[in-house]
Amino acid sequence: xxxxxxxxxxxxxxxxxxxxxxxxxxxxxxxxxxxxxxxxxxxxxxxxxxxxxxxxxxxxxxxx
Numbered sequence: 001x002x003x004x005x006x007x008x009x010x011x012x013x014x015x016x017x018x019x020x021x022x023x024x025x026x027x028x029x030x031x032x033x034x035x036x037x038x039x040x041x042x043x044x045x046x047x048x049x050x051x052x053x054x055x056x057x058x059x060x061x062x063x064x
Contacts, residue, residue, distance in 0.1 A: 011038035013045065013059060015052040026052035028059050037063075 011032050016025040032038050041062055044050075050058050 009033060009035075011035075011041075013041065013055065015045070015050065015055050017052050024052045026055040028056050031059055031063065 010030045012027060012029045013031055014025065014027040016023065018024075031041065041059060044062065045055070045058065
């Protein structure tokens with residue numbers, strides 16, 4: 001999402017999981033402005049099959 005006043009992009013992560021009739025989703029906004037860090041976080045989320053209910057905690061631990 002472009003931050004026009006700062007001329008940069010902020011990366012947001014969203015996960016969704018559907019099981020039959022139930023669905024779960026989570027979004028964490030404005031995680032980082034660094035593309036390399038965003039790609040690293042994305043790869044870790046995909047590699048370790050993070051569930052939506054854990055997304056916030058995982059990202060918090062990664063950027064701490």
